[in-house]
Amino acid sequence: MTQQSNKTRGIIIGGSGLVGGSLVHYFNKCCPDNIEILSPNSKKMSLANDGDIKRYVAHWKPDFIVNSAITAIDSDPQLAYTINYIGAVNLAKVALKFNIPYIFISSAAVLPSGKDISEDQRLRLEPSLSNYAKSKLMSELTLQRMHEQDGLDFTAIRLAIVYGKHDHKIQGFHRLLYSIADQAMPLFLTAKGVRHSYTNAKKVPLFIHHALKNRAEFSGQTYNFADSQPIELVHLIQTIKNYLNIKKPRNIFLPLRIAKLGAGCLKLLLKTLLQIGIEAKMPAELMFLNQFYESQTLDTTKLKHSSFVDPWPEKSIYSRLPEIIEYYISRWETRNLISGFNDEFCVTRKDIQQFVDTPEELLRQIHGGEYSPFSEFAELEEKQDQPKNL
Numbered sequence: 001m002t003q004q005s006n007k008t009r010g011i012i013i014g015g016s017g018l019v020g021g022s023l024v025h026y027f028n029k030c031c032p033d034n035i036e037i038l039s040p041n042s043k044k045m046s047l048a049n050d051g052d053i054k055r056y057v058a059h060w061k062p063d064f065i066v067n068s069a070i071t072a073i074d075s076d077p078q079l080a081y082t083i084n085y086i087g088a089v090n091l092a093k094v095a096l097k098f099n100i101p102y103i104f105i106s107s108a109a110v111l112p113s114g115k116d117i118s119e120d121q122r123l124r125l126e127p128s129l130s131n132y133a134k135s136k137l138m139s140e141l142t143l144q145r146m147h148e149q150d151g152l153d154f155t156a157i158r159l160a161i162v163y164g165k166h167d168h169k170i171q172g173f174h175r176l177l178y179s180i181a182d183q184a185m186p187l188f189l190t191a192k193g194v195r196h197s198y199t200n201a202k203k204v205p206l207f208i209h210h211a212l213k214n215r216a217e218f219s220g221q222t223y224n225f226a227d228s229q230p231i232e233l234v235h236l237i238q239t240i241k242n243y244l245n246i247k248k249p250r251n252i253f254l255p256l257r258i259a260k261l262g263a264g265c266l267k268l269l270l271k272t273l274l275q276i277g278i279e280a281k282m283p284a285e286l287m288f289l290n291q292f293y294e295s296q297t298l299d300t301t302k303l304k305h306s307s308f309v310d311p312w313p314e315k316s317i318y319s320r321l322p323e324i325i326e327y328y329i330s331r332w333e334t335r336n337l338i339s340g341f342n343d344e345f346c347v348t349r350k351d352i353q354q355f356v357d358t359p360e361e362l363l364r365q366i367h368g369g370e371y372s373p374f375s376e377f378a379e380l381e382e383k384q385d386q387p388k389n390l
């Protein structure tokens with residue numbers, strides 16, 4: 001416990017991201033009287049800067065740390081190594097120093113392809129791994145060593161493909177959804193029968209909260225954290241297609257070698273464009289092209305045998321698909337990234353429609369008191385103290 005307050009103080013790094021966003025949201029809602037959450041962004045405390053980390057933790061003295069930060073998935077070796085690995089281990093050193101729990105969010109990228117892959121079937125650390133997988137694997141291995149040698153109190157939680165509603169970038173599962181909605185996937189870039197595991201972002205905070213309350217059981221442990229039922233990619237794409245009522249991708253399956261050839265040509269084209277001053281980027285997910293054609297399903301037996309009780313064991317990505325689709329389609333529509341779904345998915349508020357079509361009339365109504373889109377702040381206490389010198 002911190003001395004200044006009776007609340008347990010946790011630092012969540014990566015709180016603006018898909019996973020970290022769910023964590024911050026959960027802890028702020030579930031238990032504001034017991035737990036205080038701090039979530040510095042990377043400008044305030046960058047994992048690339050040990051001075052930042054020192055200053056921040058020395059000031060706030062946390063009772064636990066959750067690391068859900070990563071640099072962009074296709075980052076160069078320097079960024080991936082510095083932020084994903086050195087940053088993760090520096091936080092572990094803080095946790096050791098303060099003798100507090102450290103929750104490290106890891107990834108199924110450290111595991112091989114195949115069926116029912118268990119916690120101990122890690123990939124071998126090899127130069128050919130992606131920078132992302134390499135940095136995550138090295139982090140897991142160093143944390144394990146720090147646990148065994150120095151008594152680090154850590155839990156590594158390996159996530160599969162995460163689905164949820166806090167993704168402000170378009171990546172991972174949401175990139176797939178975007179490509180289908182944008183009709184940018186004319187053919188199936190996968191094969192029938194290929195299955196993957198998925199992780200519900202809403203369940204991750206519940207598990208972390210439970211693991212924090214039960215350190216004796218969860219300390220020094222690594223868990224595969226995914227829904228119990230793997231999902232066939234073809235079936236998932238078909239379901240999204242049906243939901244959006246669109247025709248693409250057509251029922252043609254592009255073999256992996258042709259997909260790779262296509263990706264190679266695209267790379268060349270982008271390089272040529274760069275030479276004439278047009279900057280364009282390959283979608284980062286193309287680095288996972290092989291994975292679209294290979295099953296990877298996680299064995300979740302260890303999780304099921306733990307004391308954590310899954311509150312929604314029957315839920316899968318299909319149960320959340322309608323709300324996720326509606327959320328992202330209207331979000332992307334309002335950002336003009338896609339079009340054509342507005343009527344079905346996004347009911348435009350009257351004043352927003354006026355803002356578009358008749359802004360003068362809208363302003364007249366607001367100034368005339370006929371309409372107020374503003375909040376009331378009457379319940380706030382007035383500020384008594386004098387203005388401070390700047």
Ligand SMILES: NC(=O)c1ccc[n+]([C@@H]2O[C@H](COP(=O)([O-])OP(=O)(O)OC[C@H]3O[C@@H](n4cnc5c(N)ncnc54)[C@H](OP(=O)(O)O)[C@@H]3O)[C@@H](O)[C@H]2O)c1
Pocket residue numbers: 013014015016017018019020040041042043045046047048067068069070071072083105106107108136158159160161162163167168169172173
């Ligand atoms: N999304 C998935 O499908 C998936 C799958 C498996 C595992 N995971 C794991 O889940 C964790 C979270 O992933 P995510 O998808 O939520 O990532 P994300 O949405 O890309 O968010 C990344 C977060 O990292 C922060 N960050 C980046 N550089 C930083 C730096 N130098 N210092 C401090 N913070 C920095 C960002 O903060 P700023 O915005 O302030 O820069 C952002 O909040 C990662 O460990 C990832 O390996 C994710």
